[in-house]
Amino acid sequence: MSVRRDNLEQGTPDAAALIEAVLLVSPRPVTLPALLSATALPESEARAALEALGARYSSESSGIVLREVAGGYQLATNPSCEAAVERFREEARPAPLSGAAHEVLSCVLYLGPLTRAGVNAARGVNSDAVVRNLLDRNLLIEAGRDQTKPGAPALLDVTEDFLLAAGARSRDDFPALAEIVDEAEISRVRERVSGAAERPVEAPHGGDG
Amino acid sequence: MNTEKGEPKGRTLASFTIELDVYSGPYEGLLALILKDELEIFEVPLRELVSLYRNANPPAPPGEAPGALERDTDFVDSATSLILLKGRALAPYSAEAEGEDAEEGPSPEDLEERLVTYLKIKRGAEALRERISGNAAYYPSVHALHPRPGRLRISPNRLATAARRAFLRTAEPGVGHLGTVTVTVGELVALIRSALVRGPVSFEDLVRDMDRLRSAVAFAAALSLAAQGRLTLTQPEPFGPLTLEPPK
Numbered sequence: 001m002s003v004r005r006d007n008l009e010q011g012t013p014d015a016a017a018l019i020e021a022v023l024l025v026s027p028r029p030v031t032l033p034a035l036l037s038a039t040a041l042p043e044s045e046a047r048a049a050l051e052a053l054g055a056r057y058s059s060e061s062s063g064i065v066l067r068e069v070a071g072g073y074q075l076a077t078n079p080s081c082e083a084a085v086e087r088f089r090e091e092a093r094p095a096p097l098s099g100a101a102h103e104v105l106s107c108v109l110y111l112g113p114l115t116r117a118g119v120n121a122a123r124g125v126n127s128d129a130v131v132r133n134l135l136d137r138n139l140l141i142e143a144g145r146d147q148t149k150p151g152a153p154a155l156l157d158v159t160e161d162f163l164l165a166a167g168a169r170s171r172d173d174f175p176a177l178a179e180i181v182d183e184a185e186i187s188r189v190r191e192r193v194s195g196a197a198e199r200p201v202e203a204p205h206g207g208d209g
Numbered sequence: 210m211n212t213e214k215g216e217p218k219g220r221t222l223a224s225f226t227i228e229l230d231v232y233s234g235p236y237e238g239l240l241a242l243i244l245k246d247e248l249e250i251f252e253v254p255l256r257e258l259v260s261l262y263r264n265a266n267p268p269a270p271p272g273e274a275p276g277a278l279e280r281d282t283d284f285v286d287s288a289t290s291l292i293l294l295k296g297r298a299l300a301p302y303s304a305e306a307e308g309e310d311a312e313e314g315p316s317p318e319d320l321e322e323r324l325v326t327y328l329k330i331k332r333g334a335e336a337l338r339e340r341i342s343g344n345a346a347y348y349p350s351v352h353a354l355h356p357r358p359g360r361l362r363i364s365p366n367r368l369a370t371a372a373r374r375a376f377l378r379t380a381e382p383g384v385g386h387l388g389t390v391t392v393t394v395g396e397l398v399a400l401i402r403s404a405l406v407r408g409p410v411s412f413e414d415l416v417r418d419m420d421r422l423r424s425a426v427a428f429a430a431a432l433s434l435a436a437q438g439r440l441t442l443t444q445p446e447p448f449g450p451l452t453l454e455p456p457k
Contacts, residue, residue, distance in 0.1 A: 027349055027350055027351055028349075075349070076348055076349045082346035085348050089348075096341075096345075098254060098257060102341075106334040124327060126252055128249075129230060129249070130230050130252070133230045164344075164349075165344060166340045177332070180333055181329045186325055190325065
């Protein structure tokens with residue numbers, strides 16, 4: 001710590017100070033290549049400095065934390081200080097997303113990039129309004145077109161803001177669906193469907209249905 | 210809901226407001242929009258709606274919430290109608306299945322696959338909800354500096370790309386495949402009027418020897434004459450035979 005202060009007093013900031021300064025002036029996560037380009041540091045030194053900053057800005061001891069999100073590094077407030085920050089900023093947190101919105105995000109994250117029709121088919125209901133809302137919130141983006149479908153519909157994908165909201169470094173940071181869903185639960189669904197298919201179905205209104 | 214004693218005291222259904230992705234405002238407004246087909250019933254999360262109602266109107270001991278029973282009854286009444294509507298909308302073949310060419314539903318294997326996929330999506334959504342809510346309390350640095358005039362470095366290539374995008378005109382679609390229009394609505398109006406002198410005429414007979422363009426213009430001419438009240442169009446069923454009759 002004293003070496004760092006000495007360096008700063010002598011006008012030769014160390015690697016951690018340089019990175020700290022760049023992160024402070026960026027509201028978006030800064031990628032490692034961008035940090036290297038701005039600070040002119042070698043990669044090994046930058047990585048060591050980021051580790052040191054991570055320890056300095058730990059959630060146990062600091063009101064600011066260093067996050068590794070959305071493919072970069074970002075300085076953010078410690079969640080334990082949220083009440084004070086929200087009082088100071090005099091603003092409420094945006095309304096939480098609905099269950100339908102989480103389902104659409106889950107569809108696009110795990111099955112995507114996906115067209116709107118693909119989302120509707122996966123959920124079994126029309127989800128256009130929910131998709132619109134997520135596009136407005138910049139959690140989804142139209143990233144290209146599906147040239148194999150008639151009319152080349154837009155393909156939806158998750159955004160950097162989505163990764164930020166979920167605190168994820170990248171798409172690979174999410175657990176695989178197989179880990180989330182209990183195999184026993186899937187077996188129960190399969191059994192229920194095959195059981196229903198084996199049972200004779202009563203025709204509605206006495207018709208041949 | 211009006212009763213013999215007049216408007217019940219306490220909160221009524223009219224004061225129940227909701228905040229959904231697809232709609233925000235009074236509950237009764239939502240019902241009106243659905244009934245007017247201005248909002249798809251597919252898009253209304255009914256479970257969330259019921260939760261909102263329960264949160265807004267928690268159960269109270271008898272006597273402490275006058276009018277609560279009437280209000281709850283009204284809500285249950287409207288909510289069951291919504292469930293019925295949504296059920297019908299989600300199973301569009303149920304009513305038609307009684308008829309002849311009813312489409313077959315998905316096979317048990319397809320249904321099983323769809324349900325399993327949906328189950329996975331649902332569990333993924335639950336995990337996402339937890340993750341997003343756990344990360345909602347981070348506030349990033351807001352030290353976004355304004356660029357200083359004259360100090361901003363922009364590469365010429367980037368500027369050229371931006372200019373290209375700004376001044377780009379979308380290519381107009383070609384119309385070469387449409388062919389030349391060689392007939393006017395006026396000509397076919399005259400043709401229809403002369404045919405009608407002999408009495409009602411079938412549209413099919415009228416356009417029998419015409420090409421696609423003339424048939425389309427003849428249809429436009431017939432619509433135009435019908436709109437002016439100079440003929441009556443009769444079609445017993447959708448896509449059925451169309452008959453042109455002189456005005457009565």
